[in-house]
Amino acid sequence: MNVKVHYRITQDRAGIPQDYAGARHFTASAGQSIEDTVKSQLAADYQIPLHAVEICRIEH
Numbered sequence: 001m002n003v004k005v006h007y008r009i010t011q012d013r014a015g016i017p018q019d020y021a022g023a024r025h026f027t028a029s030a031g032q033s034i035e036d037t038v039k040s041q042l043a044a045d046y047q048i049p050l051h052a053v054e055i056c057r058i059e060h
Contacts (some may be wrong), residue, residue, distance in 0.1 A: 001028045004059040005038050011052045021056070034058060 009020040012036055026041070028034045039053045046053075 001060065002026070003028050003034060006032075006057040006059075007038070007042060008054040008056055009042075009048065009052055010054060011048065013047045026044060028038060 004023055004025050006023045007019060007021070009022075011017050024042075026034070026038055029037070035055050035058075038055060039050055042053045044049045
């Protein structure tokens with residue numbers, strides 16, 4: 001199942017505060033927490049700490 005996730009980035013990889021919001025489509029897998037999967041993927045893509053990603057809304 002595809003879901004659209006709205007997220008916010010609160011700091012860059014250098015630790016400088018920022019306020020960036022975006023949305024992206026992800027494929028949800030059965031048996032896995034979509035929030036954890038999305039946060040991990042976004043943190044890896046932007047090369048930022050996991051705590052800098054905030055999930056705002058998930059659309060099914």
